[in-house]
Amino acid sequence: MTPAGKRIALMTFGVLALAAAGGYTATHLALKHGVQLNTYGNEVGGSFRLMDSTTGTMTDQTFRNRWMLVLFGATHCAEDACAPALRNMSAALDQIEGGRHNAVIIFVSLDPDRDDAERLRQYGESIGPRVVSGTAAPFALADLAKEYHAPIEKVPDPEWTYTMRMSPQFVVMGPEVRYKGMIDARADSTHMAEDLRRIMQSQNGG
Numbered sequence: 001m002t003p004a005g006k007r008i009a010l011m012t013f014g015v016l017a018l019a020a021a022g023g024y025t026a027t028h029l030a031l032k033h034g035v036q037l038n039t040y041g042n043e044v045g046g047s048f049r050l051m052d053s054t055t056g057t058m059t060d061q062t063f064r065n066r067w068m069l070v071l072f073g074a075t076h077c078a079e080d081a082c083a084p085a086l087r088n089m090s091a092a093l094d095q096i097e098g099g100r101h102n103a104v105i106i107f108v109s110l111d112p113d114r115d116d117a118e119r120l121r122q123y124g125e126s127i128g129p130r131v132v133s134g135t136a137a138p139f140a141l142a143d144l145a146k147e148y149h150a151p152i153e154k155v156p157d158p159e160w161t162y163t164m165r166m167s168p169q170f171v172v173m174g175p176e177v178r179y180k181g182m183i184d185a186r187a188d189s190t191h192m193a194e195d196l197r198r199i200m201q202s203q204n205g206g
Contacts, residue, residue: 037147042179044149045070045171050108050134053121058134060177067103067200068173069093071185072150074111074164075123076157081166082107083127085185089170090128092192096200102175108144109135110152110164172199 039046052058060068069089073082086107093103107124109115112135115123120133136144145152150167157163169182170192181199183192 037143039147040177042177044147044179044182045173046147046177046179048108048144048147049140050136051117052132052134053117053124055117058132060173063104063106064177065102065175067175068106068177069103069183069196070106070108070148070171070173072108072110072145072148072152072167074109075115075119076111076160076163078153078155078157078163078165081186083123085166085170086127086131088187088189089183089192090130091189092196093130095189095193096197103130105131105170107131107133108141108148108150109133110141110145111135112137112141172196 037047047060049057049059071082071085071089073085075082077083086105089105093105097103107127109120115133115135120135124131124133135141142152145167148167148171150171151165153165154162155165166185169185171182172180174180180202181195183195183199187195
């Protein structure tokens, strides 16, 4: 190799080494510190940042001035519990709102290894237009689940190797991202509607 060629090779190696070191440092810092969450003074719930089903980013501020009904689970959901819960909540909102759309169901996948944007998009579409799905890196999900009092439990499964258990309740956040209550995720749509109507009427002063 000529001296000029050696210099070019060394420069190229140096650039690649710096890029790799920078990537490692950024990843290390992200894994160590993660996204800072804000409870906004809530006893349950607060801020979030998720990769949505279009590979974009959604945050709690995306849905400000709307009611948010937050459920944790996965598309590979233990006991196939997630889809029925989401459909029941969608039906409950239809009972309460009619044609109005001032509420959104946010489904947070605890299985980012399998629930990529395309899978989340297909899953949400199979439920209905009220459901918005998202996920995050494992360390960020752990912080978020803790904030929303949602357990993270991986369940062995003979077909899928494992599934993720659904959180036991929907967390209800008001239009100003204030915690308003919880609704049993295994209830039927009628009981969900009754509980949600009570919570919303309390917000509106009756």
